[in-house]
Amino acid sequence: KRPLLEVNGLQKHFNLxxxxxxxxxxxxxxxxxxxxxxxxxxxxxxxxxxxxxxxIRLYEATxxxxxxxxxxxxxxxxxxxxxxxxxxxxxxxxxxASLNPRMTVGNIIAEGIDIHGLGSGRKRKERVSELLDxxxxxxxxxxxxxxxxxxxxxxxxxxxxxxxIDPRLIIADEPISAxxxxxxxxxxxxxxxxxxxxxxxxxFIAHDLAMVKHISDRIGVMYLGKLVEVTTSEELYAxxxxxxxxxxxxxxxxxxxxxxxxxERIILEGEIPSPLNPPSGCPFRTRCPKAMPECAASMPAxxxxxxxxxxxxxxx
Ligand code: SF4
Ligand code: MG
Numbered sequence: 339k340r341p342l343l344e345v346n347g348l349q350k351h352f353n354l355x356x357x358x359x360x361x362x363x364x365x366x367x368x369x370x371x372x373x374x375x376x377x378x379x380x381x382x383x384x385x386x387x388x389x390x391x392x393x394i395r396l397y398e399a400t401x402x403x404x405x406x407x408x409x410x411x412x413x414x415x416x417x418x419x420x421x422x423x424x425x426x427x428x429x430x431x432x433x434x435a436s437l438n439p440r441m442t443v444g445n446i447i448a449e450g451i452d453i454h455g456l457g458s459g460r461k462r463k464e465r466v467s468e469l470l471d472x473x474x475x476x477x478x479x480x481x482x483x484x485x486x487x488x489x490x491x492x493x494x495x496x497x498x499x500x501x502x503i504d505p506r507l508i509i510a511d512e513p514i515s516a517x518x519x520x521x522x523x524x525x526x527x528x529x530x531x532x533x534x535x536x537x538x539x540x541x542f543i544a545h546d547l548a549m550v551k552h553i554s555d556r557i558g559v560m561y562l563g564k565l566v567e568v569t570t571s572e573e574l575y576a577x578x579x580x581x582x583x584x585x586x587x588x589x590x591x592x593x594x595x596x597x598x599x600x601x602e603r604i605i606l607e608g609e610i611p612s613p614l615n616p617p618s619g620c621p622f623r624t625r626c627p628k629a630m631p632e633c634a635a636s637m638p639a640x641x642x643x644x645x646x647x648x649x650x651x652x653x654x
Contacts, residue, residue, distance in 0.1 A: 339371070339372075340407075340408055341369035341370055341371045341372075342370055342371060342372040342374075342406065342407060342506065342507060342539050343369060343370040343393070343404070343405070343406055343507060343539070343541070344369045344403075344404070344405040344408075345366050345367060345368050345369065345389075345393060345402070345403075345404055345405075346367060346402055346403050346404075346405070347365050347366070347367060347401065347402035347403070348363060348365070348366040348367075348389065348392060348393070348399055348401070348402040348403070348404060349361075349363060349364055349365060349366075349399060349400050349401030349402045350362050350363040350385075350388050350389070350392045350397055350399055350400055351363075351364075351400045351401075354614075358614055359614075360613055360614055361563050361613060361616070362385045362388040362563055362613065363385045363388050363389045363392060363563050364385075364563040364564050365401075365402065365564065365640070366389055366402070366560075366564070366565055367565065367640060367648075368558050368565065368568050370507070370539055370540075370541060370556075371539070372506070372537070372539055373533070373537055373538070373539055374539055374540075374555045374556065375533065375539075375540040375542055375553050375554050375555050375556075376540065376541050376542065376554065376555070376556050376557070376558065377542045377543075377544060377550030377553065377554030377556070377557040377558070377571070378390070378541060378542070378543045378544070378557075378558050378560065379543075379544050379545070379546065379547055379549075379550055379557060379558070379559050379560065379586070380545065380559060380560035380561060381545060381561075381610060382545055383610065383613065384560045384561055384562060384563065384610075385560055385562070385563040385564075385613070386511075386543045386545075386560050387431075387511050387512070387543060389543075389560070390428070390509045390511050390541060390543050391428075391511075392404070393411070393426075393509060393541065394426050394427075394428055394509050395411055395412065395419075395422075396428075398412065399412050406422065406425065406426065406507070407425075409422070420454075423454075424450075424454055424503050424504070424505065425505055425506045425507060426505055426506070426507045426508075426509065427450070427499075427500035427501070427503070427505040427507075427508050427509070428500065428508070428509045428510075428511065429493070429496050429497055429500050429508060429509070429510040429511065429513045430496060430511055430513075431511050431512040431513065431515055431516055432516050433489055433492035433493040433495070433496050433516065433517075434484075434489070434492065434516075436496055437484040437492060437495060437496065437499075438484070439483065439484055439485060440483075441483075441484075442480065442481055442482065442483060443470075443475075443479050443480055443481075443482055443483070443484065443487075443495055444463075444466045444480030444481060446484070446495060446499055447466050447469055447470070447480070447495065447498045447499045447502055448462055448465070448466050448502065449499065449502070450499065450502040450503040451465060451466075451502050451503065454503050456502075456503060463480075465502065466480050466502075467480065469498040469501055469502055470498060472498065472501065472532065472535075473494040473495070473497050473498045473501075473528060473532075474494055474528060475491065475494055475495070475498070479495075488521075489516060489517050489518065489521070490517055490518070490521035490524065490525060493513060493514070493517060493525055494525070494528065496513075497513075497525075497528065497529070497532070501532065501536070504536075505538070506537075506538070506539060507538070507539045507540070507541065508538055508539070508540050508541070509540075509541045509543070510529065510540060510541070510542050510543065511543045512543055512544055512545060513525065513529070513542075514526060514544075514549060515544065515545060515549070522549070526549075526552060526553055529542070529553060530553060540553070542554060546586070546589075546590075547559075547574075547575075547583075547586050547587060547590060548590045550571075551571060551575065554571045555570065555571060556568065556569065556570050556571065557569070557570075557571055557574050559574075559580065559582065559583045559586065561582050561610075561621055561622055562610065562611065562613055562616050562621040562622075563613055563616075563621075564621060564640070564650065565640060565648075565650070566580045566582050566583065566622065566640075566649060566650050566651070567579060567580040567582075567583045567647075567648065567649040567650070568647075568648040568649075569644075569646060569647040569648065570646065573646070573647055574587075575587065577647075579643065579644075579647065579649045579651065579653075579654060580622075580649045580650070580651050581604075581622065581626045581627060581628050581651065581653075582622050582625075582626070583649075584604060585604040585605075585606050585627075588602060588603045588604040589603065589604075604627065606625045606627075607625055607627075608624055608625050610625075611624055617634070618634055618635075619632075619633050619634040619635055619636055619637055619638075620633040620634075620637060620638050620650075620651070620652065621637075628653060630652065632652055633652055636652075637650075638650045638651050638652045641654075
């Protein structure tokens with residue numbers, strides 16, 4: 339069966355003028371099956387949010403393609419583009435900035451319903467109540483304003499807004515990073531429950547592997563605009579291949595003190611290079627503990643080195 343989303347060689351370069359090109363997203367390749375959760379992980383500035391925004395076409399791609407249900411998202415226009423917009427929705431990182439403070443919660447949630455003409459009057463009101471209920475809020479909240487809610491509640495409102503038009507794919511851009519640690523798990527559980535109830539597919543973006551572990555079926559790790567490793571969650575945690583993934587995983591504390599620590603903490607040297615001036619060859623080579631002479635000479639190809647396990651590293 340064809341994946342719901344196919345990202346082939348996706349590229350988003352920003353021309354900053356004066357000969358400066360920011361290669362925010364460079365040659366991404368991955369797919370997401372219907373009902374699957376794909377976690378996209380990397381440090382801030384690695385291009386993961388830009389990737390999400392380019393996939394949903396908030397940004398136009400500068401190369402490659404995004405296929406949704408086999409259709410190229412970046413060549414749609416007119417009625418077809420409008421229709422496509424119903425199927426993919428975004429949940430943003432900052433639940434404070436992403437909700438209009440002057441709109442009632444009911445009107446915020448109903449925005450998509452209004453844009454797509456999916457109901458008015460009583461039907462619209464019922465739909466809003468049902469959505470508030472689905473995200474663990476209630477219908478009285480519809481007449482209130484965003485500032486009256488906590489961060490976790492606001493993110494629930496953002497999720498209800500995304501769900502309003504029955505999308506098939508939700509791109510969640512660091513949806514729990516801005517929340518108190520105490521409510522992060524609740525919001526992750528809400529995502530999981532909604533997925534089960536509604537058959538949703540997720541692209542779940544996060545800056546660390548601990549956050550995506552419990553929700554992702556497969557994970558992609560990004561560094562300086564490129565994917566360096568993609569595989570299933572279990573495989574990634576048990577058998578990380580890329581030195582960058584190994585260092586990210588080594589930073590996650592093992593919660594049970596009775597379990598003997600099997601991963602040696604790997605501390606990376608140096609800062610992430612500027613994406614405006616990436617190193618030659620492998621983008622990770624300036625910080626890689628395993629770098630070899632050939633790593634400076636040529637860029638390792640992103641390839642399948644074990645069944646379903648892709649990485650870009652000269653060690654494999
Ligand atoms: Fe490290 Fe070389 Fe692999 Fe890059 S290609 S991750 S520098 S070993
Ligand atoms: Mg971001």
